Amino acid sequence: MPLINFPSQCNVQAIFDFCSKIEECANEEKVTIDFSNMGRVEPFTMVYVAKFIRDFNRRNKETRVMCRGHKGKDYAANMGFFRAFGLKHGREPNCVDGNDRFVPFTILRVQTIIDEASAEWEAEQNVIERRSEHLAKILSQEEHGDLNDALTFSIREIMRNVYEHSNSKSLEYCAQYWPYYNKVEIAIVDNGKGLKASLKDNPHIEIESHCDGIQQALMPAISSKNYKGAIIDTEDPWHNSGFGLYMINRICRLGGSFIVCSGDHAIKLDVNGKEHIDLPHLCRGTAVRMVLNTSRLTALSNMLAKFRDEGYEVAKQIKGVGMYKASVASQMLSRDFVKNDA
Structure with missing residues (x-):
């Protein structure tokens, strides 16, 4: 099962590369995203990644996306990031x-x-x-x-x-x-x-x-x-x-x-x-x-x-x-x- 680490730096190139690694898992049965290394995350990172994962899920219903290492990432959780792509953690968008x-x-x-x-x-x-x-x-x-x-x-x-x-x-x-x-x-x-x-x-x-x-x-x-x-x-x-x-x-x-x-x-x-x-x-x-x-x-x-x-x-x-x-x-x-x- 592929394991993809969320980047510690949220520069745009790192975010684009991260999304591409997810895309490469389109034919996999399962893929795990590890948020343990997540550092300071900024607005563009949150909206771009959340939309990408959500779109990926819609296009690849046979691939199950799992997450770990997200607990304790309070800023992203309070901003509604995790819920925005379907992970039941933190606040809901618009809340x-x-x-x-x-x-x-x-x-x-x-x-x-x-x-x-x-x-x-x-x-x-x-x-x-x-x-x-x-x-x-x-x-x-x-x-x-x-x-x-x-x-x-x-x-x-x-x-x-x-x-x-x-x-x-x-x-x-x-x-x-x-x-x-x-x-x-x-x-x-x-x-x-x-x-x-x-x-x-x-x-x-x-x-x-x-x-x-x-x-x-x-x-x-x-x-x-x-x-x-x-x-x-x-x-x-x-x-x-x-x-x-x-x-x-x-x-x-x-x-x-x-x-x-x-x-x-x-x-x-x-x-x-x-x-x-x-x-x-x-x-x-x-x-x-x-x-x-x-x-x-x-x-x-x-x-x-x-x-x-x-x-x-x-x-x-x-x-x-x-x-x-x-x-x-x-x-x-x-x-x-x-x-x-x-």
């Missing part, structure tokens, strides 16, 4: 709201967003905005400020991408803020069709691989719904302009980092540039890791204005895009444009 600058493993159904919006007679994106602001307040422990604004914007734009493009029935997230290290990490995954399939809806761009899909998605003014010939309601502040992921990765690159995984590829962006990572397994859907350096954040409106203007210049050089300006939502917090419209 607590989060406090002390962390958001535990949470599974949000897209239908819940739709139902809440319908009950309030409002756009689904307004619901996403409120939830994002709520999460930002938990992490930052403040009602207002540069960190709160940056978190609200970043969480909202990723959640919007899931809701508007992925066809996923749910999104899963987890987050933690470490003030001593000036670091916030937010991880969000979905179970959708992935970036490659999504961007193929845009007839003006060529997508031949998952790598192509990720690279295009990170560019400004690239969208599966906003292109020449598409029907766009530019009066709608929530209209999709393809600037969301671009704006977020620019914020994260201010001393932090941004990783997006989809299919068989991942791209990491930070102050050192771009790193391509070939995944040794398949990431079904899309997974995002956002790390913000809180000491580098300034007024969000100023940061986004700078990134927007630079994004326009980049978009002008890309064939078939740049016909539309970035949507209001992708340029600022919704409370700003609501105020302006009043």
